Amino acid sequence: MAQHTQNHRQKDQLTLLGSAGVVYEYDYNPSILEVFDNKHTNNDYFVTFNCPEFTSLCPITSQPDFAHIRISYIPAQKMVESKSLKLYLFSFRNHGDFHEDCINIIMKDLIAIMSPKYIEVYGKFTPRGGISIDPFANYGIPNTHYEEMARYRLMRHRLKD
Structure with missing residues (x-):
C-alpha cells in the first residue's frame, strides 16, 4: 500500500509525462525540468540519455548548430x-550560445x-x-x-581517438 501511495504522489508531481497538450518552448527554459524519487538510492548505477537531434544557434551568426x-x-x-528533459533540450532550439556553453549549462x-x-x-557537434x-x-x-571519479574521467576523456 505504501508503494502505491508513493507512486501516486510522484505521478502528481510530474506534469508533462502522459500529457497530450504539451507546449514546446522555443527559448531556453530550465524550469521545464521535472524530477522524481530514486527508488534505489543504495545502488550506484548510471542512467544515460542520448539526444541525437540537439539544436542551438551560433551566438554570432545565428546559424543552427x-x-x-x-x-x-x-x-x-x-x-x-x-x-x-526532451522538452528542456528542445528549448535550446532558438538559444544562442557556443557549444561549450550549452554543454556546461545543461x-x-x-x-x-x-x-x-x-x-x-x-556534445558531438x-x-x-x-x-x-x-x-x-x-x-x-x-x-x-565521485569527485575523484570526475577528475579521473576528465583526465582520460577521449584519449583513444
Missing part, C-alpha cells in the same frame, strides 16, 4: 524525468534540479567550416570518491 548530446549520471535522491541545470552523485555531459567541436563537462560531489 546540430549535435548528439549524451548525458550520463549516477543518481542520488532525485532523477530527471525523460520527457521533461550540466549545471541538471545538477541544480537533482543533485546527482556524478554527472557528465558530452556536426562540423561547420570543416571543424567539429566536441565539449565534455563533468562533476562529482565534492570531497567524495
Whole structure:
C-alpha cells in the first residue's frame, strides 16, 4: 500500500509525462525540468540519455548548430524525468550560445534540479567550416570518491581517438 501511495504522489508531481497538450518552448527554459524519487538510492548505477537531434544557434551568426548530446549520471535522491528533459533540450532550439556553453549549462541545470552523485555531459557537434567541436563537462560531489571519479574521467576523456 505504501508503494502505491508513493507512486501516486510522484505521478502528481510530474506534469508533462502522459500529457497530450504539451507546449514546446522555443527559448531556453530550465524550469521545464521535472524530477522524481530514486527508488534505489543504495545502488550506484548510471542512467544515460542520448539526444541525437540537439539544436542551438551560433551566438554570432545565428546559424543552427546540430549535435548528439549524451548525458550520463549516477543518481542520488532525485532523477530527471525523460520527457521533461526532451522538452528542456528542445528549448535550446532558438538559444544562442557556443557549444561549450550549452554543454556546461545543461550540466549545471541538471545538477541544480537533482543533485546527482556524478554527472557528465558530452556534445558531438556536426562540423561547420570543416571543424567539429566536441565539449565534455563533468562533476562529482565534492570531497567524495565521485569527485575523484570526475577528475579521473576528465583526465582520460577521449584519449583513444
